[in-house]
Amino acid sequence: MDVVYKRSGALSDVSTTYCPGCSHGTAFKLIAEISEELDIVNKLVFATPIGCTTFSAPFHKFSTFMSAHGRAPANATGFKRCNPKRPVIVYQGDGDCAAIGTGESIHAAARGEAFTVVMANNQVYGMTGGQMAPTTLTGQKTTTTPNGRSVEACGYPIRMAEQIAQLEAPRFVTRQSLHTPKNILQAKAAIKKALELQINEEAYSFVELLCACPTNWAIEPSGIKEYMEKNVIPYFPLGDLKG
Amino acid sequence: MAKKEMWKGNEAMSEVALRAGCRFFSGYPITPQTPITEYLAWRLAEVDGVFIQAESELAAATMLLGASIAGARALTATAGPGLSLMTESLSCLASGRLPAVIVDVQRGGAATGNLQGAQSDYNMVTKTLGHGGLKGLVYGPSTVEELCDIIYDAWDKAEKYRTPVFILSDASLGQMMEPVDIKPFKQLDESRFDLPYVIGREESEKKVIQDTPYAGPYSTMSENLDYNYRKYNEMYEQWKEDEVLYEEYMMDDAEYVIIGWGMAARISKSAIRNLRKKGIKVGMIRPISLFPFPEKPLNALDAKKIKGILVVEMAIPALFYHDVKAQVDKNIPIKANLHCGGYLSQVDEIEEDILKMAGGK
Numbered sequence: 001m002d003v004v005y006k007r008s009g010a011l012s013d014v015s016t017t018y019c020p021g022c023s024h025g026t027a028f029k030l031i032a033e034i035s036e037e038l039d040i041v042n043k044l045v046f047a048t049p050i051g052c053t054t055f056s057a058p059f060h061k062f063s064t065f066m067s068a069h070g071r072a073p074a075n076a077t078g079f080k081r082c083n084p085k086r087p088v089i090v091y092q093g094d095g096d097c098a099a100i101g102t103g104e105s106i107h108a109a110a111r112g113e114a115f116t117v118v119m120a121n122n123q124v125y126g127m128t129g130g131q132m133a134p135t136t137l138t139g140q141k142t143t144t145t146p147n148g149r150s151v152e153a154c155g156y157p158i159r160m161a162e163q164i165a166q167l168e169a170p171r172f173v174t175r176q177s178l179h180t181p182k183n184i185l186q187a188k189a190a191i192k193k194a195l196e197l198q199i200n201e202e203a204y205s206f207v208e209l210l211c212a213c214p215t216n217w218a219i220e221p222s223g224i225k226e227y228m229e230k231n232v233i234p235y236f237p238l239g240d241l242k243g
Numbered sequence: 244m245a246k247k248e249m250w251k252g253n254e255a256m257s258e259v260a261l262r263a264g265c266r267f268f269s270g271y272p273i274t275p276q277t278p279i280t281e282y283l284a285w286r287l288a289e290v291d292g293v294f295i296q297a298e299s300e301l302a303a304a305t306m307l308l309g310a311s312i313a314g315a316r317a318l319t320a321t322a323g324p325g326l327s328l329m330t331e332s333l334s335c336l337a338s339g340r341l342p343a344v345i346v347d348v349q350r351g352g353a354a355t356g357n358l359q360g361a362q363s364d365y366n367m368v369t370k371t372l373g374h375g376g377l378k379g380l381v382y383g384p385s386t387v388e389e390l391c392d393i394i395y396d397a398w399d400k401a402e403k404y405r406t407p408v409f410i411l412s413d414a415s416l417g418q419m420m421e422p423v424d425i426k427p428f429k430q431l432d433e434s435r436f437d438l439p440y441v442i443g444r445e446e447s448e449k450k451v452i453q454d455t456p457y458a459g460p461y462s463t464m465s466e467n468l469d470y471n472y473r474k475y476n477e478m479y480e481q482w483k484e485d486e487v488l489y490e491e492y493m494m495d496d497a498e499y500v501i502i503g504w505g506m507a508a509r510i511s512k513s514a515i516r517n518l519r520k521k522g523i524k525v526g527m528i529r530p531i532s533l534f535p536f537p538e539k540p541l542n543a544l545d546a547k548k549i550k551g552i553l554v555v556e557m558a559i560p561a562l563f564y565h566d567v568k569a570q571v572d573k574n575i576p577i578k579a580n581l582h583c584g585g586y587l588s589q590v591d592e593i594e595e596d597i598l599k600m601a602g603g604k
């Protein structure tokens with residue numbers, strides 16, 4: 001009998017602690033599968049952010065280092081410049097990447113550091129319990145925008161991939177989503193392309209993933225697809241922005 | 244002995260760092276530190292090292308963590324306002340037990356302050372490296388030569404103890420020219436890439452490098468942190484036995500003692516020489532390691548022999564003074580001679596303070 005699907009060997013036996021319907025687990029699965037396909041399980045270095053994925057080291061087989069909130073691109077810069085042979089994924093939440101770490105994100109991209117940033121855009125601060133993120137949609141209720149995010153008080157949500165794409169150095173900038181099987185496959189192809197560009201051409205790439213945080217969106221996991229299509233994707237259009 | 248050459252403090256320190264094996268520098272320009280950044284910009288390129296002008300001191304200090312995890316001997320340098328931004332990473336380096344060297348070329352004042360020398364960052368690095376109360380080795384040299392000696396061995400110490408090493412220089416020391424022995428190149432061996440905190444060159448078994456020691460013999464994070472930080476503290480206590488550095492100057496027959504560190508101590512030496520000519524028996528104890536603090540020579544000051552202590556410090560409010568006061572016999576009168584904001588300690592004022600003490604006996 002042919003094996004058509006199996007759990008990636010780059011994942012450990014420890015099951016994740018993410019909430020039901022959370023996209024972080026899906027993103028990890030994709031990275032694990034890609035690392036096996038590219039045969040880099042023992043080479044890949046996974047730089048974690050501060051957020052719901054901070055304590056993710058037990059879930060996979062990669063070497064990993066943690067950083068202070070928002071600082072992973074600077075930490076990875078120091079690492080990769082001194083150890084250029086290890087492929088590096090910098091995995092960040094939207095708050096980590098596009099609020100507290102905006103400076104580090106933009107400048108690592110501007111320098112074209114030879115690593116791949118995967119930004120999980122779930123439009124909230126997941127780990128701290130659902131406060132407004134730089135990506136929270138106008139009108140969206142969070143614990144710090146109890147009446148819905150207002151333009152007057154908070155301005156507009158940041159489209160981070162577009163910010164990165166206007167820089168010269170990034171080789172490949174894309175926004176993908178994890179809300180349907182088709183989108184998940186497209187996201188996988190994008191992350192794989194970014195990693196290949198890093199390995200073969202020492203290129204910086206940025207992959208924004210539209211993610212679900214059903215817990216803090218206060219919706220059932222079964223409602224994610226509809227919520228994404230109706231609310232999230234219209235503001236954060238999918239597709240390649242560069243490369 | 245090698246022939247001495249005339250070098251400015253900032254450049255001498257940078258060259259000696261390179262010869263000590265430093266191959267990574269990240270920094271953000273700030274007076275009076277900038278000559279270090281400019282020097283290493285061209286000099287590291289000559290030895291295939293990595294130089295990064297970072298976007299901020301937040302990023303500059305964070306890059307040290309990554310370089311350290313990659314097995315490089317890493318350096319950053321800054322001054323006051325930049326030090327404030329670096330404290331986040333100082334905390335991570337100390338907690339993650341990652342070796343790296345940080346130089347603060349101190350300038351006057353708080354906030355934006357002033358560009359001349361000062362010693363006002365003393366508490367900020369001797370009491371805790373950033374939040375969390377952890378420590379690193381902290382040195383306060385008073386000559387260019389001593390600055391070079393300390394940085395030459397800084398990574399050996401950093402790696403031995405897996406700790407950040409902090410050097411408090413200042414604007415005067417950074418810019419003054421003095422004869423120094425620019426030391427030979429150290430050879431580093433490849434085994435450093437197998438060190439426990441280093442993620443190896445090509446590929447490796449899984450390594451988990453955390454800036455917080457969550458792992459340990461217990462099942463909860465809080466028990467493990469309690470356990471691990473207790474161990475760190477044992478190391479800090481042991482440093483008091485093994486890593487204390489200080490100088491005693493003209494102490495044999497001293498009746499008055501000046502206690503100071505770095506530039507304030509250096510200026511005080513001129514006052515001591517002048518006072519000796521006037522027949523006043525004055526000497527000095529000069530801490531070189533600021534953490535661990537040289538407690539023993541201060542504890543040993545004998546109230547039957549010593550008639551007065553003058554602490555000379557370039558910080559207002561006083562900082563170092565309180566550490567001295569806590570260690571000396573309460574029966575010895577103690578005074579402080581303080582300046583700050585780039586106003587250096589003054590030889591004539593120091594003499595006057597000691598003469599007043601001596602006159603009032």
Ligand SMILES: Cc1ncc(C[n+]2csc(CCOP(=O)(O)OP(=O)(O)O)c2C)c(N)n1
Nearest residue numbers: 050051052069093094095096124125126127
């Ligand atoms: C300097 C600092 N400020 C604040 C925090 C608290 N904090 C932890 S995670 C987090 C938000 C993370 O949100 P995001 O980056 O979107 O990641 P997610 O949990 O949604 O995946 C915050 C504010 C912190 N750890 N450090």
Ligand code: SF4
Nearest residue numbers: 018019022052126213
């Ligand atoms: S809080 Fe949100 S982001 Fe965090 S694990 Fe739960 S669903 Fe995922």
Ligand SMILES: [Mg+2]
Nearest residue numbers: 093094124126
């Ligand atoms: Mg988020």
